Amino acid sequence: MPLKLVIFDLDGTLLVQGLDFAAIRAEIGLPPVVPILETMEAMEGAARERAFAILDRHEAQAAAQSTLMPGALELLADLRRLGVRTAVLTRNSRTSVEVARRRHGLEFDAAVTRESHRPKPCPDGIRHLMRSFGAAPAETVVVGDYRFDIDAGRAAGVRTIALLAEPKPWAADATWAVGDLAAVGRILAAVAAEPP
Numbered sequence: 001m002p003l004k005l006v007i008f009d010l011d012g013t014l015l016v017q018g019l020d021f022a023a024i025r026a027e028i029g030l031p032p033v034v035p036i037l038e039t040m041e042a043m044e045g046a047a048r049e050r051a052f053a054i055l056d057r058h059e060a061q062a063a064a065q066s067t068l069m070p071g072a073l074e075l076l077a078d079l080r081r082l083g084v085r086t087a088v089l090t091r092n093s094r095t096s097v098e099v100a101r102r103r104h105g106l107e108f109d110a111a112v113t114r115e116s117h118r119p120k121p122c123p124d125g126i127r128h129l130m131r132s133f134g135a136a137p138a139e140t141v142v143v144g145d146y147r148f149d150i151d152a153g154r155a156a157g158v159r160t161i162a163l164l165a166e167p168k169p170w171a172a173d174a175t176w177a178v179g180d181l182a183a184v185g186r187i188l189a190a191v192a193a194e195p196p
Ligand SMILES: [Mg+2]
Pocket: 009, 010, 011, 012, 013, 144, 145, 146
């Protein structure tokens, strides 16, 4: 089987979540453009705790109001039938993943969140999942809607699918770029059918 593991981003890939990053930055007191997680990681003490509490609350609310991307449950079920392992890799908290999993009945084999590994674009979470499932880079595909997903996949040496509502310049770095999960499914089925 040339395809053993598919790693999905959560927000904008399996789920539609209304995370308001501008509101999160404003409430924490961050400038408008900085990356939220990386800036918070550099904070200390009570300010850091307060910032993570604000982020966790926004994420849990967004997860509780999230909707499924069309075709998400079907795609996960198709991959399970093919014997392919599935995982979620997100910069969000474990709590928000659990809220979304229960809300939508999402079934995947593993989830890596910011509590356990350095967040994307760092490839640590992808490497951890490949080790967990005994999948080589050539047997692994990462699917996501943001450049950090694609950068993390490339850094781990795996193929990547950019899921985009509209063209983005960074999508040229992805192995494939598509507009919906049905197209993702067709690519993954073709990868699974590649000669070993
Ligand atoms: Mg995303």
